[in-house]
Amino acid sequence: MPINYPENQIHESLAAEVCKPLPTRRTIFNNGMTVLAFTLTSLALLPLASVLIEILRQGLPRLKPEVFVSLPAPVGVTDIPDGFGNAIMGTLIMVGVASLISIPIGLMTGIFLSEVGKGTAMGNGIRFFTSILTGIPSIIAGVFAYGVIVLTFQGFSAIAGGFALAVIMLPIVALTTEEALKLVPTSQRLASAALGANHFQTTRIIVAAAVPAITTGILLAVARAAGETAPLLFTALFSQVWPEGLFNPTPALSVYIFNNATTPYTDKNQMAWTAAVVLVGLVLCISILSRLVFRRR
């Protein structure tokens, strides 16, 4: 039921109400909060910009081809080439070992979560524990590898380092594989099943369709493992020489950066920045590329 206001009165009072400017207090609050939000956002971008600029500024001048193929020079010796070729090689070896362990298991777990265990209590439980595993600090993975391998074999080794990295990679591979498989339309599964394919054959077809997305997930996990330091400090330790085998202490690029950043020698500090250029270049390229590809799908 409409309320009957006298004609003229409503027009004037409403007009006055509507046209009244916002009270100063509310305007100030509104604009002030906008300014504050933008200030805080630029504050958040500041460290990222600073990190990237400093790495390039401090690291690039020393980035010569010889750093990739030389061993670390002893402190104070300047007439031989200084580099971290052994650390790059060690990182590649350990990430390789970790990939060999974690990718097959992670893939299978991901396939299980998306194709077999979907919606079942077992599937939900496994997904829950896998996501819990993602949240475990990387240093705990290192402690685990120390307990399983270093204590058993009485020595630091590339195997122990690779094992620790595998524990970090496994849940990432599993969960990204599941996400990738979820993107494949259900109609494709139904079509395959309708043609009489069994579980194994259907899964083979679905996985083939999801290969690009699965690859980006694996690349993200590899990038993450390549940058890890904490679990390597007491599983692979470090060495000043070329990697000697899977059962010996092995250098890694990230540990090289840590060691050189925390020494008092300016020369070595500079080398840490140079190694940082290499590591950040590697990690950021992988993760930006894979994210861009993933975003486009």
Add this chain to the structure above:
Amino acid sequence: MEDSSAQASDLTKVKPEFDILATDKQNLWLDQGFTWLLRFIACSTVALLFWLSWIIFQNAQPAIQKYGLGFLWGQDWDVANLSFGALPYIYGTLVSSGLALLLAVPVGLAVALVTSEDFLPAWVRSPLAFLIELIAAIPSVIIGLWGIFVMIPFLQPIQDWLYQNFSWIPLFSTAPSGYGMLSAGVILAIMILPTMAAISREVLLVLPKDLRSGSMSLGATRWETIFKVLLPAGASGIVGAAVLALGRALGETMAVTMVIGNLSQITPSLLDAAYSIPAVLANEFGEAGDDLHVGALMYLALILFVVTLLVNIAAVLMVRLIARGRS
């Protein structure tokens, strides 16, 4: 007539690649075997978590038997005399993470709001959110390197100023060396910011448009809408983001190890050096020889593991609860 029957018999002769009527053992075996293999491997991923807990618990036994729960409030850590207590590390871990959360929550919320509301055109918003997420991809050791050589020199004058003017407050009562709790808190805040911002952004993006329109059409300003409608509606998700960020902060190792100062002590001052559980694990495990020393470190790892596990379970459940409520 004859033709068509001949065709039909031809058709039955064609052996299809996938034979639906086939019950031959190989097919059945492939199907069942494959499913069971997947089940087994998926279970082994979960078994890894239990194996991990068991190994850490088992190796912590020497320290657990010697100290029991008293380890939690023991205060001295003397490797030479084999006497161990965890309190300084627990204190350092909790305070630095709390400080990080205090700094990262408002900044993360601001980022989430700027990148989810229509302050900026869409082509600026998504790259901005992407850039912030990029911080998470930079290895921790490199953030630590930056912390030592860029952030600490930058924070030094600020810390000096705090000490000179506010040294009567216990929080700022010691002369700063640059390395300390405050630096650790700031660097942790930077590292958990992407988690906080990304998840809050997701939460804000899925809030129904009607909520905004309704509030705005009733005459609320943009920020009144944000504070009175959007943030309360997304509160559970935002709290979930903060809890997840806290989990990250508790376990973060390298960057903290490089800037916290690594002194096993408990002081109220934020400018003083401190220590954290991940940092002591990173620094001492490589040289630990004695069973009791390894045991004490494993005990510390067990404490960290249990705490992060509880925090992560809480966060996962919270985020899942919200996802369920939404669909």
